[in-house]
Amino acid sequence: MSDHCITPVAAHEPPYYAVVFTSLRTERDGGYGATAQRMGELVKEIPGFLGEDSARTPGGLSITVAYFRDLADIEQWRQNTEHREAKAYGREHWHERYVIHIARVEHSHGFERASC
Amino acid sequence: MSDHCITPVAAHEPPYYAVVFTSLRTERDGGYGATAQRMGELVKEIPGFLGEDSARTPGGLSITVAYFRDLADIEQWRQNTEHREAKAYGREHWHERYVIHIARVEHSHGFERASC
Numbered sequence: 001m002s003d004h005c006i007t008p009v010a011a012h013e014p015p016y017y018a019v020v021f022t023s024l025r026t027e028r029d030g031g032y033g034a035t036a037q038r039m040g041e042l043v044k045e046i047p048g049f050l051g052e053d054s055a056r057t058p059g060g061l062s063i064t065v066a067y068f069r070d071l072a073d074i075e076q077w078r079q080n081t082e083h084r085e086a087k088a089y090g091r092e093h094w095h096e097r098y099v100i101h102i103a104r105v106e107h108s109h110g111f112e113r114a115s116c
Numbered sequence: 117m118s119d120h121c122i123t124p125v126a127a128h129e130p131p132y133y134a135v136v137f138t139s140l141r142t143e144r145d146g147g148y149g150a151t152a153q154r155m156g157e158l159v160k161e162i163p164g165f166l167g168e169d170s171a172r173t174p175g176g177l178s179i180t181v182a183y184f185r186d187l188a189d190i191e192q193w194r195q196n197t198e199h200r201e202a203k204a205y206g207r208e209h210w211h212e213r214y215v216i217h218i219a220r221v222e223h224s225h226g227f228e229r230a231s232c
């Protein structure tokens with residue numbers, strides 16, 4: 001089962017940071033997939049980027065959690081020009097509403113039935 | 117559109133805590149829905165519980181983020197007997213793997229195109 005090898009971002013050694021992005025999208029999806037994919041590639045260029053997980057309930061909420069080593073990494077990503085443009089476009093076209101929580105991870109642990 | 121009134125947990129005044137639970141479920145779903153619903157009710161009894169958001173990609177990851185005012189609230193929830201039993205059962209039956217990150221929210225903000 002390939003499904004069994006979908007693996008969430010691992011528990012890293014604290015402290016590190018989580019950016020929780022929870023959104024409800026509009027019904028206008030034009031260009032969203034390509035932009036999301038591009039952002040997913042671009043964020044990997046941030047040195048302290050540790051990975052990200054996404055889930056989306058069809059017709060419901062999307063949650064993406066991106067992990068970074070440090071606040072400075074998040075600031076660098078926030079100031080990225082292409083990312084800023086994508087966010088502005090997203091507010092205009094793709095998002096009904098969203099909430100962002102930036103949080104310092106203090107504890108983490110994982111459970112695995114069997115490794116991939 | 118009822119979809120437009122699905123609303124993520126709001127940005128609260130920091131500090132508060134986010135518990136990020138990211139999991140890949142097994143294909144054995146027996147009893148999961150009822151237990152998840154019961155836990156969703158039970159957690160509301162924790163005084164500092166601020167709300168939770170969930171999303172699940174069909175065949176992929178589930179992400180639930182629960183928000184609490186304080187670490188003591190999370191500890192109270194962690195020690196709840198019925199919750200502990202549900203978690204033990206979940207490790208046995210429902211989860212291939214999961215990762216939990218407990219994080220102190222330092223910044224948050226929201227965007228809303230129009231209120232519900």
